Amino acid sequence: MAPLSAVAQRRGTIGAVLSSRTAWDLAANALAARTDALRASGRPVLDLAQSNPTRAGLAWDPGELAAVLGDERAAIYEPTPQGLPEARAAVAEYLAARGAPVDAGRILLTASTSEAYALLFKLLCDPGDEVLVPAPSYPLLDLLADLEAVRLVRYPLRYDGAWHVDLAAIEAAVGPRTRALVAVSPANPTGAVLDGDELAALDRLCAAHDLALLGDEVFADTALGPCPSVVAEAGESLAFHLSGLSKVCGLPQLKAGWIAAAGPAERVGPALARLEVIADAYLSVSGPAQLALPSLLARRERFLAPLRARLAANRTILAAIRDAPATPLASAGGWTAVLRIGQTVDEESLCLALLDDGVVVQPGFFYDFERPGYLVVSLLAPPTEFALGLRRMLDRCASADFVSPSGR
Numbered sequence: 146m147a148p149l150s151a152v153a154q155r156r157g158t159i160g161a162v163l164s165s166r167t168a169w170d171l172a173a174n175a176l177a178a179r180t181d182a183l184r185a186s187g188r189p190v191l192d193l194a195q196s197n198p199t200r201a202g203l204a205w206d207p208g209e210l211a212a213v214l215g216d217e218r219a220a221i222y223e224p225t226p227q228g229l230p231e232a233r234a235a236v237a238e239y240l241a242a243r244g245a246p247v248d249a250g251r252i253l254l255t256a257s258t259s260e261a262y263a264l265l266f267k268l269l270c271d272p273g274d275e276v277l278v279p280a281p282s283y284p285l286l287d288l289l290a291d292l293e294a295v296r297l298v299r300y301p302l303r304y305d306g307a308w309h310v311d312l313a314a315i316e317a318a319v320g321p322r323t324r325a326l327v328a329v330s331p332a333n334p335t336g337a338v339l340d341g342d343e344l345a346a347l348d349r350l351c352a353a354h355d356l357a358l359l360g361d362e363v364f365a366d367t368a369l370g371p372c373p374s375v376v377a378e379a380g381e382s383l384a385f386h387l388s389g390l391s392k393v394c395g396l397p398q399l400k401a402g403w404i405a406a407a408g409p410a411e412r413v414g415p416a417l418a419r420l421e422v423i424a425d426a427y428l429s430v431s432g433p434a435q436l437a438l439p440s441l442l443a444r445r446e447r448f449l450a451p452l453r454a455r456l457a458a459n460r461t462i463l464a465a466i467r468d469a470p471a472t473p474l475a476s477a478g479g480w481t482a483v484l485r486i487g488q489t490v491d492e493e494s495l496c497l498a499l500l501d502d503g504v505v506v507q508p509g510f511f512y513d514f515e516r517p518g519y520l521v522v523s524l525l526a527p528p529t530e531f532a533l534g535l536r537r538m539l540d541r542c543a544s545a546d547f548v549s550p551s552g553r
């Protein structure tokens with residue numbers, strides 16, 4: 146047998162043995178490098194990009210969490226691809242409380258919402274198939290699609306004082322290889338919430354084109370008004386609700402999420418049977434997390450009540466912005482807010498300058514806005530930090546230094 150190094154030489158470079166779906170440019174971009182440098186410097190940081198609730202003063206009491214995780218039944222391994230029945234029943238109870246009753250038999254546990262996407266892409270798509278996703282939307286979807294060799298096709302969300310889906314634009318984006326449509330409500334980063342009519346229209350559109358409807362509802366508990374679920378609104382298409390403890394309980398470290406299937410029984414049955422086989426290949430949800438899930442969901446207000454208070458306080462600070470060079474866009478929920486800074490401002494130079502001021506903010510281009518001129522802020526920061534960061538941001542926006550070359 147030829148030594149491995151000789152095999153590698155014949156193939157050209159070691160890189161030739163690696164898949165094209167992982168051929169990312171791994172060089173840190175200027176913003177990421179400068180953000181890391183700021184965090185490592187020990188200087189005080191006003192982090193308006195914080196998405197980790199456990200680092201934003203919203204962590205669970207360690208003793209309570211340890212007690213909930215200490216179930217002695219965890220000593221025995223019970224492999225259940227769909228997830229433990231009591232954990233699935235707890236998810237069904239959570240959804241029923243949201244006005245979206247679903248049979249626990251239609252629920253499958255996952256390690257996270259991200260993993261739920263991965264399982265569903267495997268279930269629905271062959272390599273090269275397409276999935277429709279909203280724009281703007283959060284960047285993780287691109288990575289999840291790359292890993293499943295799936296192509297994302299964007300459909301626009303339109304803003305006219307509130308965010309809307311554009312059904313005609315979605316119709317136009319459907320092609321022969323489209324397999325599914327992702328709807329995120331409340332959306333990240335826009336905070337757009339789909340109403341019942343919009344969800345019903347998406348359901349009909351998906352049924353008409355034989356697409357699955359994926360409803361990412363991780364931020365539903367922070368909606369400022371009604372937030373209908375695909376589980377309740379979808380009747381014609383094969384639909385899936387996705388969520389998890391990461392956002393419902395502020396416990397990303399637990400690695401527990403779920404999928405709930407909805408739609409006609411003759412479509413849901415075969416889909417769930419195959420999903421169970423996919424889940425069986427990994428069995429990725431840990432036993433202790435499954436056993437703790439009912440208690441954690443029952444105590445979710447321990448996290449959600451202070452979270453809502455935090456989000457409301459920061460929304461009030463945002464709403465007080467008047468006659469400033471940045472305008473907050475209306476939002477109906479979620480953990481983030483969008484500010485319009487105008488197309489003439491160069492997002493990246495502004496964010497780099499803000500890092501010099503000790504403020505971390507994300508540029509709109511991370512989220513695929515149709516046009517330049519947006520910033521995205523997390524609403525998780527403690528309000529005093531949020532207000533100070535916002536002040537520095539507005540001061541920087543007011544300076545003329547960041548006009549983009551195309552905007553001059």
Ligand SMILES: Cc1ncc(COP(=O)(O)O)c(C=O)c1O
Nearest residue numbers: 257258259333361363389391402
């Ligand atoms: C809209 C949305 N869906 C899903 C996720 C991923 O959630 P999880 O931590 O459960 O994988 C995120 C993460 O920020 C998100 O913003």
